[in-house]
Amino acid sequence: MEEGKQKRTKWVNVRLTEEEFAEISEQFSRTTDRKISDFARRKLLGKPVRILSRDASTDALTEQLAGLRTELSRLGANYNQAVKKLNSLARIKDFEQWLLTYELDRRRLITHIEQAARSITELSQKWSR
8 A cells, every 4th residue: 555545543742842833834834745744744754855946037027927917908908998989989080089099009018018028038048048
């Protein structure tokens, strides 16, 4: 039977000070284990503990992409409103105003896409070095 599938019937009780528990909890929070009992079992048996790692080099890309997603969402909402307005236009003057607004939104969208492309290119060049 696999180690994880065996029924565990024996108990080990350990008392800790607040500082000891805080240290163990802090170590546990950096692991991939879902339960503190799994973490404690690995430590007690001297088995390897998998530590979570974070690649700080992706932070700038993540921030840029999050900003781009927000801006694209806003522009998409504006575009949907503009199309809805277009469907309800009754006069030519309203249509001309809509075209001006649409053109401004389109230019903003293109600017943001170009900015994101430059950022992605810069980051990919840094990673490939």
